[in-house]
Amino acid sequence: MKKFIKFTLVSVLLILSLFVLHSKSFLFPENKAPKNVVLLIGDGMGENHIKAGEYLNGKKFEFCSLPKGYVENLTTFFETTDSAAAGTAIATGTKTDPEKISKDIFNRNRETILELKKSEGKSTGIITTTSITDATPAVFASHNANRHHSEEILNDFAITGPDIIMGGGHPKLTDLKKLYFKKHNFEVINTYDEFKLLKYKDKPIIATFGTDALPYFDEEKTAPSLQEMTEKSLNILSKNKKGFFLMVEGGRIDDASHDLAKERTVNEVKNFGNTADYVLKWAKRNKDTMVIITADHETTGIKDLIDKGKGNVPTFNWKNRGSHTKALVPIYIYNGNCNINKKIIKNISIFKLMK
Template sequence: MAQSRVWTTHEGKQAPKNVILLIGDGMGPEQVKAAGMYAHGTPGKLSFEQFPHQGEVTTYSANNSITDSAAGGTAIATGVKVNNGVISMAIPGDGQPLKTVLEKYQAAGKSAGLVTTTEMTHATPAAFAAHQQGRSQQAEIAQQYLNTTRPEVLFGGGGAGMSPKAAKSAGYTVVINRQQMQALDTETVTRVSGQFGQGHLPYESDGVGDLPHLREMAKTALNILDNDPDGLFLMIEGGRIDHAGHENHLQRNVMETLQFAETVAEVFKWAENNPDTLIIVTADHETGGLKVLKNNGQGQFPQVSWSSHDHTGANVGIYGWGPNSDQVSGTMENTDVFYLLLGQQYVTGD
């Protein structure tokens, strides 16, 4: 368990103008290692592994040593540990909605976006822009996106509560494939709902067809959100790393992790031209109990073992670049990520 940190805003220190959080759902250290071996012949060379500040994060929830994505996402989004299945509400506690980092930055005048390879209303993105007692309430989550929190960009899988009709009536431009997304005038469009397919986007290793890759969604989202002079908050999820972990499917797991790493590289390229940008890369939990046994070299999948078809309680990595990323160090609680994203500094703790 990590030592508890107390966070504060130091006088004269402002939150970064742009804050970008990338979550590899189910991406533990061994997933990162396996992907690095396949892509580069050696671990340690993925895009985010080059970031100057690195540490690890605990993942347990309020009621379980092994979290789900709802509680894991909520801890990162709100700084509060909740019970598994809960979307950003104080359960345990008074049951009230917990204000998320996305909502806090919206209140400060920033534009906001959510990008994922899962259903748009899946637990991780929902934790940033919805409040529900149960993660399965996807129709209600969609309603809250479109009518209450209203992020400027919502890119992910379609269906599961989302519909083009509802998004259009809420004032969103709707795109349903890569061509339509890339044809958007990113300088003038104000709110976009990308509803790609019906359900989760396809696995990278199966081919995505006419649907966009995660890196393409991220690039378009940034080009839309960066028109705001007050800055942006963007959460990007590589959500299907988790699904491949549940399946113990190494090829899919590696390819999803590599697409996630390419997305981080795309975001980094943007950030180099946009000073005052904080990038944080982490995971909500590990999935599958993956262990790399033998490196078989570049272009070959390593020899591995799996110990589970579910989530595990393993700590996950955290990687930071940009203003305030020096607060990333040692072993942190997942709830610390919330304060880190808000530009706060810790005053006690390890």
């Protein structure tokens, strides 16, 4: 009996210590974030992923010259994270369990940074190279106990109403569901040609291409690139004088890393890095804009990296056979309200930084 009581007390103390630990995130100044916030997430992108992309690119990414810190990304109970739990931490400032979409461990909805910015009268957008219902885009405009409940996530998107949703489609995004979005005043874009003609019309936009993630670089180009979607979205969202929030995800870095596809992985990082550099240049021309470049977690991990010159995929080995790791991931910040340089922060601190 005494052993049971002792075990119970230790368990309670452990749980309490976890909550205290996670509540003491990196302390940022209390001043508000700049008017515009652009968050770029390289899904599964570890530090050596970035170096590999630079080697293929033949030069350093410009964003790598920004102040750099590192992000801890474990779940509430120190598990290796998935994109749902890590994305929820970033989007809401709350640690949670794997699979959950912007809900805490007690299944309570947590307000997302997109919902907060929208309530302030700002424009909002979500861009991804994966399906728009995938975990990372979902956590910014949806709440669900299971990341795989795609139709419920789509319903939330229509109700939450981001001004821009762009990325891959999903089998649940049927013609009937697209009609549902139209009833919520969305302009529905289905093809690359329609995307090219897209103009600002003062109404929300959902632009999806196909029924899955967007094509890799070596597949038939049937959809806009991450940079094309980002360029158009910045042009539209910046028309709001109150400002905007935009999340841009390079989601196929994670897919390719899970598949141990070296060439695809490095090319996806290169495409993401060039998009981040475009956003950084845009922000330097458009004052009062903060840019954050980070990852939700590392997938597979890269080691023994050797540069083979511009245009050539570097040689490397994988750390494991396609699963997530517990490694810290880098974070770079332009025009932030903190000194991130050489700091290690929790992923929940990113939410506070963007507020």
